[in-house]
Amino acid sequence: MSKVLVVTSGKGGVGKTTSSASLGAALAKAGQNVVVVDFDVGLRNLDLVMGAERRVVFDLVNVVQGDAKLAQALIRDKRIETLSILPASQTRDKDALTEEGVERIIGELREKFDWIICDSPAGIEKGAMMAMRFADVAVVVTNPEISSVRDSDRIIGMLDSKTRHAETGGKLEKHLLLTRYDPARAARGEMLKVEDVLEILAIPLLGIVPESTEVLTASNLGCPVTLNNPESAPARAYVEAARRLLGEKVEVTTPVERRGLMSRLFGKKALA
């Protein structure tokens, strides 16, 4: 049974592409056949984040418009055999996507892969609509900030009304992935609390990914953080999120501030 998963958020810059790449790599590493599809036509990034930018010949728009076959456009990852990407076009815009074309491609991908991860563009316009249209599962990427939370709320409303599942009375699975969570700022009360975000959005929590320079380093190297440094805190958060997607019961832990050795040794004063 293949699953179409959309990674979406409404707001830009919250970590959709990073999360798509990292979850995709983590699922593929767990033995799943995975393709990550870049729906951000005109502003493609996924190929860079996954280190495939030098191998792009055909793209999503070519396949939608019938100029190329799906097999020609798919790029297999060099590190994990079961991971592929379908890049977006940089020279076209989102109007080049048609609903019929996207439906046909999703149908073809369903035959080949266990997971089809659709990396949505920011916004609520056509590109984002096309990315979520045929989804079975949605991962809503949110930062613990009010603007991000409100945009995510809007997107959840659209997932509930604009997707094929919603229109045919089916149920779309929705998960919240809280990213760029800064434990130090959370401790100082400068960020929305996890409970507050959950109260507002009222969908189950898939994971909390801490803010980390590891993520940026990995992006610049063109390697998902789950492959680049599997022991880092964000990588572990993504791997655990992927295991939850596969149905495992893994408890979500809220990242805490990592303190230096000295402050850990001498951080607490003995009670008199």
Place this chain on the structure above:
Amino acid sequence: MLNEPLKLPKIVIRGRSFMALVVVPEAPLQPWLAALDAQMARSPSFFADRPVIANLSAIDDGGAELGAVLDALAFRELRIVGLEGIDPAALSGTGWERLPKLSQGRDLRSQIADDREVIVPAVAEPDPAAGMIAAPQPGRASLLIDRTVRSGQSIVFDEGDITVIGSVSSGAELIAGGSIHVYGSLRGRAIAGLRTGSTARIFCQKLLAELISIDGIYDLAEHWGDKRHGCAVQIRLERDHLKISPLG
């Protein structure tokens, strides 16, 4: 002592929006009027106490029958309060020339932009054959919403009360003919009393709203300050002021 200015009462002028029904007579007129009669026979109270706007653009051919059309509508006890689609000067000499021409109206259904979720049962699907608005469904004076109302969604229920089992998110709005009940946090806008007027109330478990309004009188979050913020409250209209009081 001299020339003490007379104390005049203060005039309070309030703006308020009402929902009017727009009828669009079509040629040929006799069958159209027959269809109207049939519609009114099916739901006699449909036009009762409702302001009606006549849009005569479809039959405005320069002929003299415009006044007769309005007479025919008035004969059927439609309360015509305004005109759309023609210049009132075309009615000179018919007794209807003093009707205001309205151009600011917005169709309730035209608010239904693609991404807005608007529930307007009072003005159900127009029946294209009759060119008329279908009768409201009987027995639906309240609307129950069993989920969170998300940002960007707009629930319009002109018929009566809206009850939400869940929260109303920031950027969402509820517009009710009667009262509004929210069994959760109210973070968006709540606009009550479109039909019932000042007797409507708003109830919520947690007041975090952006705007609340009853019968056209509104308050913004900054008006009521922190005192009731986050509390379970009821809101009602008292002498043209919104009164927020704790529940229970």
